[in-house]
Amino acid sequence: MxxxxxxxxxxxxxxxxxxxxxxxxxxxxxxxxxxxxxxxxxxxxxxxxxxxxxxxxxxxxxxxxxxxxxxxxxxxxxxxxxxxxxxxxxxxxxxxxxxxxxxxxxxxxxxxxxxxxxxxFPRLWNQTDSLLAYSAFGGTKCLTEEISDLCLTYLLGTGKESGKSCIVTSTCRNIMTKLGCSDYSLSHQLFYFMFADLKGCSDHLFLRAQYYKNIFCASMMKINLEIETNGFQFSSRDLFMENSKDFEHTSGGTDQKHLLRRIKRRExxxxxxxxxxxxxxxxxxxxxxxxxxx
Structure with missing residues (x-):
């Protein structure tokens, strides 16, 4: 399917x-x-x-x-x-x-x-500006799934400070605004700001939410265009769909057994x-x- x-x-x-x-x-x-x-x-x-x-x-x-x-x-x-x-x-x-x-x-x-x-969802759409995309992406993952989950639960009010939402720790602030990230790290950074918007968080970090979302979206589009150029290899298809919404960003040659070990831990x-x-x-x-x- x-x-x-x-x-x-x-x-x-x-x-x-x-x-x-x-x-x-x-x-x-x-x-x-x-x-x-x-x-x-x-x-x-x-x-x-x-x-x-x-x-x-x-x-x-x-x-x-x-x-x-x-x-x-x-x-x-x-x-x-x-x-x-x-x-x-x-x-x-x-x-x-x-x-x-x-x-x-x-x-x-x-x-x-x-x-x-x-x-x-808003009725108006933002136009992606390709000039905002990163000229180069970092070679390592910027965040783990565990860190991403933790930062999101702080926003949702279900983390360690259960009941108090929209908490922005210094660690989450630094990770979620780090530039040059790619792949699932990049999409999770975008989710962080999306969740903050939908939750109505008012921390001063989110005054620049649109700035970060514009950069993240442009960079995700750049990755998707590269995936298209490379023929939509198996290892990139899930990332392509998520970017239009863990594998590393590879040039191919990875077998399916190896890929299955990288899938989200609750997949x-x-x-x-x-x-x-x-x-x-x-x-x-x-x-x-x-x-x-x-």
Whole structure:
């Protein structure tokens, strides 16, 4: 399933300008319906990443319905979106129940981002300025998944100072604003500022949030263009999707067994080999495409 969604993302990025908006919307909706049916059959086995990806998708779809409330749109496509939102609500509710039982500590730490009102998206889009991208990227990872999780839980109010949100430690400030990072370190820096925005944090660091997000997005786009130039190698596909939303950024030659050891520590592979994380990132990204085309 994640590979099929990846191919659709490639198709959209390459040819959507040549297709009508209704056609693009139809392609995305069909893919999202199939992904939702797939996840409905797997809801007992999906991890937090997958639940989060479908929450993000749900936020985009609800935003689309709000947009369409004041505009003339295809009644058939509106009905599709409404039906998808209903099905997603059911899948998310069941998956969240099992997630809370299977991984209670991690669930508690990130429960706020699984709320129904957390993922509210702006109607306006920022234009990526390629001139802001890093001229070169650092050769080492800037942060670990553990440090990233810790900094995010401080923002969410579920960290060591449980109950008090929007805490910015000096370590998190330094790591999350470090320039020259790449790959998953770069995307997690962006998530940090996104979470702060959605949480409504007012620390003076976030007065420059848009400055950092502009740099991070431009640099992520630069990496994605390099991935495209290199033929979308297997080792880069998940990163490509996350950048459009741990492997090192490599030039290839890495076998699949080695890659599986680098996947996020709570990653789950389904019986058919599909990645819970890849699928989650893909559906969230496709939701963003659909939101844009509406």
């Amino acid at each position: 994640s590979y099929t969604l990846f191919l659709l993302l490639i198709s959209l990025s390459k040819s959507s300008l040549l297709r009508s908006e209704p056609d693009v919307r139809s392609s995305i909706l069909l893919a999202l319906e199939k992904a939702t049916v797939f996840m409905e059959s797997q809801y007992q086995d999906i991890n937090l990443d997958a639940v989060l990806g479908f929450h993000i998708l749900q936020g985009y779809l609800e935003g689309i319905l709000e947009k369409w409330s004041s505009e003339h749109q295809s009644l058939a496509q509106r009905a599709q979106v409404e039906s998808l939102v209903r099905k997603l609500s059911s899948v998310i509710e069941k998956a969240t129940h099992f997630l809370a039982q299977n991984d209670p500590k991690y669930f508690k730490e990130f429960e706020p981002i699984l709320g129904p009102d957390f993922w509210v 789950k592979l389904f019986a058919d080999g599909c990645s819970s994380h890849n699928t989650a990132v893909a559906v969230g990204t496709l939701g963003g495409f659909l939101y844009y085309y509406c």
